[in-house]
Amino acid sequence: MVIYLEKISSRKERPELQNALKATAKGDVFVIYKLDRLARSTKEFYQLTDQLKEKGVEFVSVNDSFDTTTPTGKAMFGMLAVFAEFERDIIHQRTKAGLDAARKRGKIGGRPAIDKKTKKHVRTLYNAGESATDIAKEYGIGRSTIYKILNESVDE
Known part of the structure; x- marks a missing residue:
């Protein structure tokens, strides 16, 4: 058994989902916790499950207690997919x-x-050799914010 855990929430790129789909082979069972974790729309649900079906992969949703290998499961899938999209909307x-x-x-x-004063202090500390990590901790901001400040023009 291989578990793929997506750590980002996005409508666009979900690399772990793509990795999981690529890794499937005929005879596998693709298990998800809940339908709304798999797809963001009914259309996407159908595309993903069709892709799995073409590969000979069974589909099971643990929380929704059904699988697509039975006619009842297929019907339930269609209804739940619509409700999952409705809930997201x-x-x-x-x-x-x-x-x-x-x-x-x-x-x-x-x-x-x-504020400008803080940005000036951040630049001064960084130019004096202080690390971005230490500056970020001191001001309670993210390290990426430090780099954004450093990349801004001075008059901002």
């Missing part, structure tokens, strides 16, 4: 509505902007 709409409501109340999302 509802979550997306609620999140968007929540962010819009917060903006109307004057709340701004994201991390606070770094």
Whole structure:
């Protein structure tokens, strides 16, 4: 048994899913925890399961308690795929509505902007030989943010 664990959430690139699909062979059973973890739309569900079926790979969803090797499982898959896409759309709409409501109340999302004085200190420390990791720890920001500051023009 080989387990592939995707550590990113994305509609576009999911390298571990691609690796898992490439590794499948006839007679394998492709097991997922939950349908909505496999695909982001009904169309994508069908494309992935068709790809597995063409390779002779069985498909099982642990949390949804079915497999596509039976007619009932196939029917359940179709219905659950539609509901999984519906659930994702509802979550997306609620999140968007929540962010819009917060903006109307004057709340701004994201991390606070770094002021010019702090940026100047970051540049000074880095130019004095301080490591980006140490500077990031000192200011409680990410190391990548340090590099972004260093790559900005000085008058920003």
